[in-house]
Amino acid sequence: MEQSESEIVASRRAKLKRFREELGFEPYGQREDGLLALSDARTRFSEDAHVAFDLASKEAKAAGTAVNAAADTRAVVRVAGRVVQHRDMGKLVFLFLRDATGDLQISVSKSSVAANAFELAKHADYGDILVAEGPIGRTNKGEICVWATSISLGTKSLAAPPEKWHGLTDPELRYRRRYVDMYANPETAKVFAMRARIVSRIRRFMDARGFLEVETPVLQPIAGGAAARPFTTHHNALDMPLFMRIAPELYLKRCLVGGMRKVYEINRNFRNEGIDRSHNPEFTAMEVYEAFGDYGTMMELTESLIHDLAVSMIDERRAAGLRVDADLAEGGPTLPWGELAINYAKPFVRVKFEDLFRQGAGCEMRDFAAVRAKARELGLHHEAKLDDWLVVNEVFEECAEPLIDPCRPTFVTDYPSAVSPLTRPSRTDPALCERWDIFIGGMEVGPAYTELNDPDIQLAKFTEQLKGADDEESTFRTLDEDFVESLRVGMPPAGGLGIGIDRLVMLLTDSASIRDVILFPLLKSMGASSPDAGASDESGKGA
RNA sequence: GAUUGCGUAGCUCAGUCGGUAGAGCAGCGGCCUUUUAAGCCGUAGGUCCUGGGUUCAAGUCCCAGCGCAAUCACCA
Numbered sequence: 001m002e003q004s005e006s007e008i009v010a011s012r013r014a015k016l017k018r019f020r021e022e023l024g025f026e027p028y029g030q031r032e033d034g035l036l037a038l039s040d041a042r043t044r045f046s047e048d049a050h051v052a053f054d055l056a057s058k059e060a061k062a063a064g065t066a067v068n069a070a071a072d073t074r075a076v077v078r079v080a081g082r083v084v085q086h087r088d089m090g091k092l093v094f095l096f097l098r099d100a101t102g103d104l105q106i107s108v109s110k111s112s113v114a115a116n117a118f119e120l121a122k123h124a125d126y127g128d129i130l131v132a133e134g135p136i137g138r139t140n141k142g143e144i145c146v147w148a149t150s151i152s153l154g155t156k157s158l159a160a161p162p163e164k165w166h167g168l169t170d171p172e173l174r175y176r177r178r179y180v181d182m183y184a185n186p187e188t189a190k191v192f193a194m195r196a197r198i199v200s201r202i203r204r205f206m207d208a209r210g211f212l213e214v215e216t217p218v219l220q221p222i223a224g225g226a227a228a229r230p231f232t233t234h235h236n237a238l239d240m241p242l243f244m245r246i247a248p249e250l251y252l253k254r255c256l257v258g259g260m261r262k263v264y265e266i267n268r269n270f271r272n273e274g275i276d277r278s279h280n281p282e283f284t285a286m287e288v289y290e291a292f293g294d295y296g297t298m299m300e301l302t303e304s305l306i307h308d309l310a311v312s313m314i315d316e317r318r319a320a321g322l323r324v325d326a327d328l329a330e331g332g333p334t335l336p337w338g339e340l341a342i343n344y345a346k347p348f349v350r351v352k353f354e355d356l357f358r359q360g361a362g363c364e365m366r367d368f369a370a371v372r373a374k375a376r377e378l379g380l381h382h383e384a385k386l387d388d389w390l391v392v393n394e395v396f397e398e399c400a401e402p403l404i405d406p407c408r409p410t411f412v413t414d415y416p417s418a419v420s421p422l423t424r425p426s427r428t429d430p431a432l433c434e435r436w437d438i439f440i441g442g443m444e445v446g447p448a449y450t451e452l453n454d455p456d457i458q459l460a461k462f463t464e465q466l467k468g469a470d471d472e473e474s475t476f477r478t479l480d481e482d483f484v485e486s487l488r489v490g491m492p493p494a495g496g497l498g499i500g501i502d503r504l505v506m507l508l509t510d511s512a513s514i515r516d517v518i519l520f521p522l523l524k525s526m527g528a529s530s531p532d533a534g535a536s537d538e539s540g541k542g543a
Numbered sequence: 544g545a546u547u548g549c550g551u552a553g554c555u556c557a558g559u560c561g562g563u564a565g566a567g568c569a570g571c572g573g574c575c576u577u578u579u580a581a582g583c584c585g586u587a588g589g590u591c592c593u594g595g596g597u598u599c600a601a602g603u604c605c606c607a608g609c610g611c612a613a614u615c616a617c618c619a
Binding site: 006007008009010011012085087088089090091092093094096105107109110111125126139140141143159160161162163164165166167168169170171172173175184227228229271273274277279386389390393394418419420421465468523524 | 552556570576
């Protein structure tokens, strides 16, 4: 049953036993009060106190007496952290502890601690969690450290650690063993700390503008609000199929019907589709709805929010050691993202879909014959099967989107109505609708609409959409009649917005992949059975 | 789904033309009271991703599969 363990694990187990039985340390620790974060402990260092103590020590040594306790004004700190460096000099041991705030050296002199504590320091392994207490001073070489007067064991680590200099670099291992990645590569932990602050800033921004944060169903009987393949599940007691939501949109609109004026939700969506650098099957989105607003109010809100976040990232990124190219004095925060230097100065770029189309395709988008010719020229061979406006959309994505300057946040406005089923058509030009998409760094970060609130048009658009569904799609695409009914009750005119939080965090933290901003991204499971072995397993699962 | 690349010790990586499996770190045993990837002496550690094939001989060449990455496709 017990697998034979590696030599390293075996020796760590032997140490655990020795620490417990010979040295009297509980290998899994206990409550510790009064612990300081390592970065806070470091700030308690006083050069004056250190120099005064150093002088008193030398005088006492020359005189052959003990140091007068009153001469030691160094702050005493109590800290805990994981061992990431260990240098044994014989009767003096230097080790570095690490916590989420940084690293701090602990210097353990045989003459300053109990015999069992010195043995513990001497034999501590990379990865062990230690608790140390003592005055904060520095070494001859200038390293600020805790001169330990006591050391105890927080937790013994049994697993083999990563390489101490290169850390964990294999991307697969970093994602699969994120708990190791987070301490072995401090920049990983910094990205997630920044993500947390970005999300809380977004909430403060929305709250300050009077939006109410609500929570709507993740388990939905009908997966609406977007066109994506949902994950399916089943409720046993009610014996009903359920879908993980692909978007909260239809529920948030019901909130407007119910009388909420301004609502938002920050939560997970789930889409059963491909995985790549900007797609994870579960991702975080913020959706916003404002009664009596429109896509213009959403544009102002989005521009202000993203600009404010970018400004706040100047200090964040400097503190985390990330690049910042320019500051506000030069026209707006410029935050590098990979090879791109993205400038978040207001106002963001605005360009009409129709104009960008003309520029990219070289013809008018309403000249469908020319558009179809262009599509064939581009090699879009399924062009003949598509509606005119879908061809327009494909040609746009192919020819026009690449023209958007990736270094400037850009609103593309006034999309064709035909590709936007939840959006209100323009009153002056019904072929177009009041919708924009914002692009940053070549990524689509989010769309916004003036919401369609005419129940008859909405019903017609849903019905039209369902007609085009193939067999597979029709298993999860169902008309949400209750939503249409809510529109009959009456939804005020409104603006709505969706923003991909993960993508925004990627841009703000200079992360190349969505997996770098999601703590535990989805990977294939390693223990998965082979296809033939799996068949018998599967039938046994539900019981 | 397609193409390309990668998969060797716990980790980071070498491995030439097909000819006995290598280093550093980590580990283990020593030495050292000011180290900064500490150093020095000694020692141990391998399913070369898996399965086939070619060959006197395969980590290396061929085929299939698995995993990861990048690019493309898909995702209105």
